[in-house]
Amino acid sequence: MSDGHSASVDVLVIGAGGCGLTAALAAQEAGVDVAILEKAGSLGGNTALSSGSIPAAPTRFQACAGVEDSVALFAGDLRAAAGSHDADPLVDILAETSGALIDFLVDCGVTLDLITTYKHVGHTTCRLHAPPSRKGVDLLDDLAAAVRERDIPLALGHPATGLIEVQGRIAGALAGDDRIEAGAVILACNGFGAASGLLADYCPSVAEATYAGSPDSTGDAIAWGRDIGAATGNMAAYQGHAALSVKNGALMTWTLIERGGFVVDRHGRRFGDETLGYSGFADLELAAAGPFHIIYDAPIRDDVAAGQPQFAEACAFGAAETASDIRQLAARLDLPEDALAATVDDSRRAARGNRCDRFGRTDWGHGPLGDPLCATQIEPALFHTQGGLKIDTSARVLDTDDRPIPGLYAGGGAAMGISGRSGGSGYMSGNGLLSALGLGLIAGRAAARERYH
Ligand SMILES: Cc1cc2nc3c(=O)[nH]c(=O)nc-3n(C[C@H](O)[C@H](O)[C@H](O)COP(=O)(O)OP(=O)(O)OC[C@H]3O[C@@H](n4cnc5c(N)ncnc54)[C@H](O)[C@@H]3O)c2cc1C
Incomplete structure (x- = not known):
């Protein structure tokens, strides 16, 4: 893409971390044309910094290892850690989707195994799946390889700079002088850990702490969402x-x-x-x-x-x-x-x-x-923020009256998380990637469905 061009695609994904790459793979598998815009000049984001641990139950890996687990047990653990919060319906859908997510990732060529040497607090059984290296960069590399193999266009060094709204519907995004029209847009550009102003407003207790996440988590999705009347949830959680x-x-x-x-x-x-x-x-x-x-x-x-x-x-x-x-x-x-x-x-x-x-x-x-x-x-x-745009169980962004904003989806750090209303104590190990990859899968499929109807 070069300056001043316009293009058109069925589904446009903004952000090429774990959420965006998964969303793009899912949308393309569902039969639509997809393209990805990425702000940074090379792949990275928080997904690359993470340990790559994805909680899921029940999975093929757990069955092989003789680990008994269930969606209900997993959802119960998530609720016990987080208490009540704005994203309660997402807890069930993410727990229900988690087993299929692991299958989807493995089928895309992502190498994972079940961590059996530790569980981490809150998980009553072994359900964290990760690359053998326990490095998120390997997870990201495998996802990126799948995107390349499927010829999904990925524009590095192309930050989205705003959304295109036509009569109340999101119809694409701007990237500087470029205009990309799309049937649906998926916001996968993470939260606001690197945005000191938003942090001071929403998470003041951690605003001065060392920030160990990506410098590209600048809260762009929150800013664009607010401009078009989107609601937010769990903004004080991290x-x-x-x-x-x-x-x-x-x-x-x-x-x-x-x-x-x-x-x-x-x-x-x-x-x-x-x-x-x-x-x-x-x-x-x-x-x-x-x-x-x-x-x-x-x-x-x-x-x-x-x-x-x-x-x-x-x-x-x-x-x-x-x-x-x-x-x-x-x-x-x-x-x-x-x-x-x-x-x-x-x-x-x-x-x-x-x-x-x-x-x-x-x-x-x-x-x-x-x-x-x-x-x-x-x-x-501080690793990352867990507050974000309010979404429904199809990852559709909701307005302040809880109505979906047509054409707009969000996942990962761009969407509200499932780690409680405020503070860090509701975060259970793996909640970040569960929301990123799980909502990526859900958003990609839902955006493709919307395109057909
Ligand atoms: C040190 C560390 C360890 C962690 N370990 C774990 C773990 O083991 N398990 C777990 O579940 N979670 C973990 N997390 C949290 C987890 O990494 C994140 O929750 C998850 O990776 C978020 O994925 P994402 O796709 O939403 O964001 P990212 O992976 O950050 O991807 C977002 C992408 O969007 C791009 N972007 C931003 N703005 C724009 C724009 N305007 N236009 C285009 N692109 C844009 C960014 O450059 C970035 O590439 C960890 C976090 C850290 C910092």
């Missing part, structure tokens, strides 16, 4: 992460906690129940006094490194301190020795069941920490 390594910016897996580790503040004391999950615990860190450290032991370090290559890489770059005793650990971390010793002692007694944990933690993974002890300095971060 995915935080409590454990970004200060040493090298690597994501420290919460499995360290799930196996029995815990987090201390600048005083060497715990300040909450870590089993709240990495996203919810980030809220506690944001309100507490850092620096923060995860304390775990060498068996946990070795066990987790064996199953999670990214953690092994972080260890190789020195993210894990190991100390022979509390005195050495306290000195290395510059924490008060007495307080740290008391915290470790308390945690061991709680893990043995000899005393109740003052924060109510009951799950201590593999039991009390042994020696030698390990530690990693961490900081809380």
Whole structure:
């Protein structure tokens, strides 16, 4: 596409992350012409930064591994984590679609397997599926290869700059001087994690935190949606992460906690129940006094490194301190020795069941920490926003009277998420990609159907 041209397509997808690529593949499979506009000069977005974990149930992988799961159990877990929120009907449709989503991805050539070495907080069974590398960039590469194989036009370095509205119907989009007319438009350009003004308005508690997501999540879908009277939902919700390594910016897996580790503040004391999950615990860190450290032991370090290559890489770059005793650990971390010793002692007694944990933690993974002890300095971060355009169960964008805006669909970070109304505690591992890929599949198929009628 060059400056000043106009083109026409059945379905136009804006954004080439996990949501957009899945939507394009689904729409083309349903028999319509599709094209994708991507702002960045190369593929990336949050999907590439993620660990690629997609929750789904029941799936062929679970059946092979003998894991019993169901749509009802999955939807129940999602609701238990998030409570009531604006997107409740999406919970069921996403849980129902998740098994078919995994089949669709595998049939498109995406390599996935079931993660059986950890579940992450909130999931009552093993249902996270990911590329063998546990890197979202591999998921994105596989989706992009499928798009290329199917000759779906993908214009890199072509940001959409606005929507074309004709008599109340969305009829395409502008990309600078280019005009692309379309029977339907799918907004797959993520949320507003990189838009400081929107963050300050909707998620003030996390607005100053380190942002670990894509710089291209600038909230374009929200701005365009508002201009045409679209409603929004769950705008104050987000995915935080409590454990970004200060040493090298690597994501420290919460499995360290799930196996029995815990987090201390600048005083060497715990300040909450870590089993709240990495996203919810980030809220506690944001309100507490850092620096923060995860304390775990060498068996946990070795066990987790064996199953999670990214953690092994972080260890190789020195993210894990190991100390022979509390005195050495306290000195290395510059924490008060007495307080740290008391915290470790308390945690061991709680893990043995000899005393109740003052924060109510009951799950201590593999039991009390042994020696030698390990530690990693961490900081809380914002990964992505979970609020967005209000959609129905066909991913159609709704106006403030809950009526679909003809021709307009949204998914992934552009749409409202299923992680609660506000804060990070409603986010369950995988909610981001479930909304991105699941709603991509739903939106692609629905937009193709709309084109035919
Ligand atoms: C470090 C990290 C780890 C994560 N790990 C996980 C995980 O394991 N599991 C999980 O479920 N979620 C995870 N998430 C969240 C998950 O990555 C996102 O929720 C998901 O990738 C969103 O997909 P998307 O397609 O909506 O957005 P993206 O993948 O960000 O794609 C959006 C695309 O739209 C483009 N774009 C933006 N504006 C425009 C415009 N105006 N015109 C054209 N293109 C535009 C962007 O450049 C981008 O390429 C993680 C996030 C981070 C940051």
